[in-house]
Amino acid sequence: SQQGEEDPQALSIQEGENATMNCSYKTSINNLQWYRQNSGRGLVHLILIRSNEREKHSGRLRVTLDTSKKSSSLLITASRAADTASYFCATEIQAGTALIFGKGTTLSVSS
Amino acid sequence: DADVTQTPRNRITKTGKRIMLECSQTKGHDRMYWYRQDPGLGLRLIYYSFDVKDINKGEISDGYSVSRQAQAKFSLSLESAIPNQTALYFCATSDRQGGEKLFFGSGTQLSVL
Numbered sequence: 578s579q580q581g582e583e584d585p586q587a588l589s590i591q592e593g594e595n596a597t598m599n600c601s602y603k604t605s606i607n608n609l610q611w612y613r614q615n616s617g618r619g620l621v622h623l624i625l626i627r628s629n630e631r632e633k634h635s636g637r638l639r640v641t642l643d644t645s646k647k648s649s650s651l652l653i654t655a656s657r658a659a660d661t662a663s664y665f666c667a668t669e670i671q672a673g674t675a676l677i678f679g680k681g682t683t684l685s686v687s688s
Numbered sequence: 689d690a691d692v693t694q695t696p697r698n699r700i701t702k703t704g705k706r707i708m709l710e711c712s713q714t715k716g717h718d719r720m721y722w723y724r725q726d727p728g729l730g731l732r733l734i735y736y737s738f739d740v741k742d743i744n745k746g747e748i749s750d751g752y753s754v755s756r757q758a759q760a761k762f763s764l765s766l767e768s769a770i771p772n773q774t775a776l777y778f779c780a781t782s783d784r785q786g787g788e789k790l791f792f793g794s795g796t797q798l799s800v801l
Contacts, residue, residue, distance in 0.1 A: 620792045621792070665731065667731075673788075675721060675744070676733075676788060680728065
């Protein structure tokens, strides 16, 4: 079974709205990362948050991590049509181990 | 030019055929990975290599093999392809100094008939 599970599986919003995606995982982690995929293309790294961090920002992205609940959230503020993509969380269980990905959330932003 | 290059981009083959997917990188990273993506299942790890002499199985290695020919090259082979190996395959790289941030190739869409 997979380490990470994103919720919701699909999300549809209007331009200008905020989009929130959640990721839950099963075991303790060293870090958690979020990736974006456009239309079956290669994934692109968005942000990394370490197990001793609680929140990180990058532009319109805000990521939180709650290790007690084994969960993370990705917030995209003021969404644009160009944000339409699939978003995946990935966890590094121990330092130096390979990332394990979740199933992803598909975000559709309509103008 | 892409930093992580996968060839071919698309491949159609028949059941029982041997097929090789190739990955090369110009990023100078020591770590390379093969993932498989199926609709609704996300990405699953097939094999990974942390240096030229290191090969590790991932969660779904059965039916696959890999070769790390050089630091820059990591190939994935299907010895006898079967239809449920139809999927989108991604190669990725990372640098041990980079906190395991992955850089992905554009993918190979493989169809096994």
